[in-house]
Amino acid sequence: MSLELIDIALAERQPHPRLQDRVTGKVKAVLTETIGGQEIRHELLVPVWLDVRAGMSEADVELGLMVKAADIVGRLKQQLASPAG
Secondary structure (H helix, E strand, C coil): CCCEEEEEEEEEEEECCCCCEEEEEEEEEEEEEEECCCCEEEEEEEEEEEEECCCHHHHHHHHHHHHHHHHHHHHHHHHHHHHCC
């Protein structure tokens, strides 16, 4: 089985309803998986959050959310690749 992240983009973001300086959002991750020579496309919506620090730009916040989502997808790939997964 081959699972590869081919695209990642911020789908939505908003301030946390109760925690000041926290942003929540959803990141769309597109993965392809090769099974028996056939390529299958998966689109996931990954919920993420980020604590915003002073001096962070909007681009920094968006990048931070996408990096967190990429980390989650990486851990998912690792878990699926393990013999017990």
